[in-house]
Amino acid sequence: MREIGIGLIGTGFMGRAHALAFHQAKAVFDLPHPLTLAALADADPQRARQCAQSWGFETAHSDWQRLIADPKVNLVAITTPNHLHFPMAMAALAVGKPVYCEKPLAVSLDQADQMRQAAKAAGVVTRVGYNYQHNPIIQLAREIILRGELGSIVSFQGEFSEDFMANPASPWSWRCEAAHAGGALADLGSHLLAMARHLLGDVEAVCAVSQTVHTQRPASAGNREQRTIAVDDHVHALLRFANGACGTVSSSWLKHGYKNHLAFEISGTLGTLAFDQERLNELRLCRAGETGFQRLLAGPDLPGYAAFSPAAGHQLGYNELKTLEVQELLMALAGEAGHGTDFEEAWAVERLAAAIRLAAREQRWVNVDEQ
Structure with missing residues (x-):
């Protein structure tokens, strides 16, 4: 993977935290591949455009399925309410794209089981946002x-x-x-x-x-x-x-x-x-x-x-932990094993x-x- 194009779904607190983490990862770490913020999706078209512009994403979508289909997106980050994790992750895995999903993984154990089986079949990197x-x-x-x-x-x-x-x-x-x-x-x-x-x-x-x-x-x-x-x-x-x-x-x-x-x-x-x-x-x-x-x-x-x-004593904060999570994810995409939650x-x-x-x-x- 020469370049990693990030597709972010969701613009709430966690969407912003993910966007900040991707920006910080680019700034503070020597990443194995170039990173671009390719697309952002929100059901509200105006909010999607505003957040994409403010957060530095190239394209805004009001339909998350269009984001997953976007050829510039090769990592899908899901920060939506929990009941949407399953359909979004399954759609991304079906086309062979790695998924970075917020916790909890799903709204039922059956959904979580289907998601892990789909990830195994797709053979792609997955991570879940247990950033602590x-x-x-x-x-x-x-x-x-x-x-x-x-x-x-x-x-x-x-x-x-x-x-x-x-x-x-x-x-x-x-x-x-x-x-x-x-x-x-x-x-x-x-x-x-x-x-x-x-x-x-x-x-x-x-x-x-x-x-x-x-x-x-x-x-x-x-x-x-x-x-x-x-x-x-x-x-x-x-x-x-x-x-x-x-x-x-x-x-x-x-x-x-x-x-x-x-x-x-x-x-x-x-x-x-x-x-x-x-x-x-x-x-x-x-x-x-x-x-x-x-x-x-x-x-x-x-x-x-x-x-x-x-x-020492100068302190890290919540957003730095999210950035460290993103770094581990990006290293996993480059084939380096880590301790992230898949x-x-x-x-x-x-x-x-x-x-x-x-x-x-x-x-x-x-x-x-x-x-």
Whole structure:
């Protein structure tokens, strides 16, 4: 592939994040192939034209199918609401184009399975937007675990909480629809499940409880009409990992005071490691026999960090993590293996989430391979 022509579908928050990431990747990394922003699609023609011009894309489309068919596009980036991931990705894979899709992969496990099978048949690179795993400090955490510095892993305690739906007057959105893979587990918890697998590997069995706290929400901001809500506001689960560790995960979009609290503590026979995405440039590490935690700051000694800053303590942010995700994707397109989440791994995350939902529904332990 001499040149990579990016086709971006969607112009919301994640569409903008992808556009910024592609621009930054061109600016800060020595990429194996030239990168062009070939086309952008949005259902609103005026918005498509405005965003294409503002974000530096050559062509605007109001029909995503035309973007996929565009001969200048040879990588399709999907940043639409979740229910559109499946038809868009399947169309791109059908014509042999690599796909970079936001999470969660699909709105059902069946769709996710079809997507991973289509990707396998097409033989193309796929990636899913679990960008938090591309944080250099998370890669350090993974290395600490793999080197055995924590000893045998005993437990994983994870939480992803925000408060953007804590107010019952917060209006309905597509995230409140089960058919759109709505709810706290899909929207937030999928990141946490992906992180748990990234750090500790397969989960064998789960049990769980979930709850819809606010069963009615305004149909829109300021609207007196109420819509019934059936998706989970929060979920709590117990996990049994294949490596013998036990774990807990919880996900909530009702927890006052938290804005991006993707956090975990991993305990082993020789120490404990802790992280919080709200302080994304540091780890806390306590080794057996020490009286407290040591703070480990991200710095240019960690792969990826130095591309943005030559000094520790100067901090990376959300958009830099997205840029690192894009860099890994582009290197994969050049044939260099990486640690990105492909459709196969994203399906495994969806299978774990499906097991948690079943366990909550039936109030029992569920083996993940039942799904």
